[in-house]
Amino acid sequence: xxxxxxxxxxxxxxxxxxxxxxxxxxxxxxxxxxxxxxxxxxxxxxxxxxxxxxxxxxxxxxxxxxxxxxxxxxxxxxxxxxxxxxxxxxxxxxxxxxxxxxxxxxxxxxxxxxxxxxxxxxxxxxxxxxxxxxxxxxxxxxxxxxxxxxxxxxxxxxxxxxxxxxxxxxxxxxxxxxxxxxxxxxxxxxxxxxxxxxxxxxxxxxxxxxxxxxxxxxxxxxxxxxxxxxxxxxxxxxxxxxxxxxxxxxxxxxxxxxxxxxxxxxxxxxxxxxxxxxxxxxxxxxxxxxxxxxxxxxxxxxxxxxxxxxxxxxxxxxxxxxxxxxxxxxxxxxxxxxxxxxxxxxxxxxxxxxxxxxxxxxxxxxxxxxxxxxxxxxxxxxxxxxxxxxxxxxxxxxxxxxxxxxxxxxxxxxxxxxxxxxxxxxxxxxxxxxxxxxxxxxxxxxxxxxxxxxxxxxxxxxxxxxxxxxxxxxxxxxxxxxxxxxxxxxxxxx
Numbered sequence: 069x070x071x072x073x074x075x076x077x078x079x080x081x082x083x084x085x086x087x088x089x090x091x092x093x094x095x096x097x098x099x100x101x102x103x104x105x106x107x108x109x110x111x112x113x114x115x116x117x118x119x120x121x122x123x124x125x126x127x128x129x130x131x132x133x134x135x136x137x138x139x140x141x142x143x144x145x146x147x148x149x150x151x152x153x154x155x156x157x158x159x160x161x162x163x164x165x166x167x168x169x170x171x172x173x174x175x176x177x178x179x180x181x182x183x184x185x186x187x188x189x190x191x192x193x194x195x196x197x198x199x200x201x202x203x204x205x206x207x208x209x210x211x212x213x214x215x216x217x218x219x220x221x222x223x224x225x226x227x228x229x230x231x232x233x234x235x236x237x238x239x240x241x242x243x244x245x246x247x248x249x250x251x252x253x254x255x256x257x258x259x260x261x262x263x264x265x266x267x268x269x270x271x272x273x274x275x276x277x278x279x280x281x282x283x284x285x286x287x288x289x290x291x292x293x294x295x296x297x298x299x300x301x302x303x304x305x306x307x308x309x310x311x312x313x314x315x316x317x318x319x320x321x322x323x324x325x326x327x328x329x330x331x332x333x334x335x336x337x338x339x340x341x342x343x344x345x346x347x348x349x350x351x352x353x354x355x356x357x358x359x360x361x362x363x364x365x366x367x368x369x370x371x372x373x374x375x376x377x378x379x380x381x382x383x384x385x386x387x388x389x390x391x392x393x394x395x396x397x398x399x400x401x402x403x404x405x406x407x408x409x410x411x412x413x414x415x416x417x418x419x420x421x422x423x424x425x426x427x428x429x430x431x432x433x434x435x436x437x438x439x440x441x442x443x444x445x446x447x448x449x450x451x452x453x454x455x456x457x458x459x460x461x462x463x464x465x466x467x468x469x470x471x472x473x474x475x476x477x478x479x480x481x482x483x484x485x486x487x488x489x490x491x492x493x494x495x496x497x498x499x500x501x502x503x504x505x506x507x508x509x510x511x512x513x514x515x516x517x518x519x520x521x522x523x524x525x526x527x528x529x530x531x532x533x534x535x536x537x538x539x540x541x542x543x544x545x546x547x548x549x550x551x552x553x554x555x556x557x558x559x560x561x562x
Contacts, residue, residue: 071156073178074140074171075194078115078201082227082519086186087194088178094188095179101191102168105144108199112137115205115232121145134158140174143167184515184526197523204512204521205231207303211279212254213237215245216262221297225281227519228301228512229257242267249276257281260308261378280308284511285457286342286527287349299527300513309510310379310455312474312490318510319492322480325509327501335504338524339464345532346442348461356439358447365405369448370397370432371441371458372411375421383455384473385487391423391431393472397452398431400470408432409444459483460506463499477502 077085098104105111109121120141124130129148130138134155142149143157149167151158156174158167175191182189183197208231217225217238229236237248242264245256255277258267263280271278284300307314361367372390373380380388387393394408408428413419415437428435436444445451445461450468453459455475462469463482471478471485479489481496497505507524515522516530 071135071137074111074137074174075178075180075198077183077198078205078232080227080230080520083183085183085518085520087181087183087197089181091177091179093179095190097172097175097191101172101175102144104192104195106146108195108202110195110198110202111144112141114198114202117209117233134160139167140171143171183520184518184522200523201521204228207305210255210277210305211236211257212252213239213245213248214257214281215239215242216259217257217281218259224297224299224514225257225301227514227521228281228303243270246270246274246276250274255279255305257303260310277305280304282308282310284513285349285460285506286347286511286513286524286531299516300511300524302511309476311382313382315492316476318476318505319490321509322497322502322505323492323495325501325505327504331504331508332498332500335500335508338507338528339500339503341525341528341532343442343465345528346440346446347528347531348441348445349457356443358439358443359407359434359436361447362405362433365403366401366450367448368397368401368404368406369409369436369444369451369458369462370394370406371409371451371453371456372414372421372423373454373456374411374413374419376419379455379475380473383475387454387472390421391427393452393454394423394428394431396472400452404450405434406432407434407436407444407448409436409441460502464503477506 073088075088077087112120114121120138124138124142124147125145127147129150130142131150131152132138133153134151134157136155137157139149139151139155139157143164146164149158149162151160151162154160157170162170180189180191180194181187182193208229211229214225214229214236215238222238225238226236237245239245239248242256242258242262245258249256256271257279258281260280260282263278268278282302282304283298284302287298287300302309302318304317306320307316309316309318370393375388375390394406397406408423410423411419411421414421425435441458441461445458445465445467448467450470451459451462452470452472453475454473457475459469459471459475460477463477469483471483471487474485474487474489477483478485478487479493480502482499482502511524513522513524513527514520515526
């Protein structure tokens with residue numbers, strides 16, 4: 069039986085991720101290959117619960133036959149090696165230099181492939197992807213149960229939180245999840261809207277960690293309220309990004325990360341791709357004719373929000389009303405042309421926050437509906453938000469942003485903040501450092517084609533190329549009918 073290549077993917081159940089193939093001269097191994105492997109700690113079956121990297125590093129030495137990939141791992145780590153018989157990775161009596169040469173030859177025997185396209189890629193890109201998978205699997209090991217996950221997103225949640233040796237327990241009640249965690253000794257993943265004070269108290273009493281899982285910032289093609297499963301989530305062990313009252317993993321990332329030039333360059337390229345493709349949270353929206361702006365006047369966009377959304381309740385500083393937000397913007401921008409955009413979930417009849425048009429037009433010059441958010445941001449001069457993600461999308465497009473609440477992107481020197489930022493903020497970030505933290509380091513992504521965990525660039529490319537689809541598309545017409553019905557009911561009750 070042919071031994072597996074040293075660089076290979078974990079055994080994801082949804083897709084066989086092929087990342088190497090017999091060498092055809094399509095890719096080369098760089099001189100710093102061993103240093104890259106040492107930094108990422110990938111190669112061999114690194115995803116197993118008995119991680120060979122940790123075991124060898126702890127022991128400080130390895131005695132094995134030359135075809136045993138533990139010899140290769142020990143070579144990368146610089147551990148002592150005793151080779152019992154000759155093979156790919158070593159022969160009896162080999163000194164460290166000979167072992168490194170053998171490993172380099174073994175690595176060069178395979179070309180690196182991008183598992184999302186099947187095309188040749190670089191050794192460094194392959195190591196980076198394996199390192200991402202290692203980090204996510206390592207974080208997932210602490211999570212033994214989940215609750216508060218809607219039925220229509222559970223398949224994706226299992227993929228986001230996958231570990232090789234067990235199936236995640238997804239249960240309806242938090243009490244059941246806590247019982248599982250108590251038995252297995254791990255944390256519980258919970259959708260933030262299902263986190264109650266009682267759950268937090270019960271979890272603390274039994275020393276169980278609570279990990280919050282929420283939609284990501286480049287989420288999907290279609291609205292969550294239409295039961296479109298997420299292609300991106302955040303998995304936060306400290307808190308959640310939209311609650312400024314408590315620390316979060318995102319706040320920690322933005323406050324402490326030493327952003328390397330390569331990372332900010334990557335963020336800049338990602339931002340430019342997103343802007344050029346017209347992508348926002350729900351992919352590239354349909355084209356819609358925009359009204360002409362009035363010459364000589366500053367044009368300000370005010371995006372409405374769902375008034376009982378958790379980000380509004382947590383970060384709005386007591387302000388929840390879309391109408392009151394509009395009134396405040398008019399007071400601050402008396403000479404501006406103001407466009408008001410109702411929230412699509414509210415307009416669809418699914419959520420709370422509708423403002424009658426006649427009341428909105430007392431403060432706004434126009435109400436703009438339909439089409440994607442990106443085209444709107446391309447034509448306005450500034451945006452006023454409560455906590456809306458639109459403010460972050462506007463920053464990526466170079467627009468001035470005024471925050472009436474405390475969204476996750478406020479307090480880093482890039483926005484005009486009308487509310488004092490939390491004490492954990494205040495570091496001055498560049499736009500690309502903010503983008504790196506928000507879109508690269510904090511969220512997780514799934515490739516909508518293969519179902520594999522992927523970097524953000526893969527999801528953005530799928531969205532730009534219309535390759536991202538909704539596996540529950542059959543539900544959308546039912547949700548639209550339900551939304552129209554509920555909108556009529558609410559209108560009669562007003």
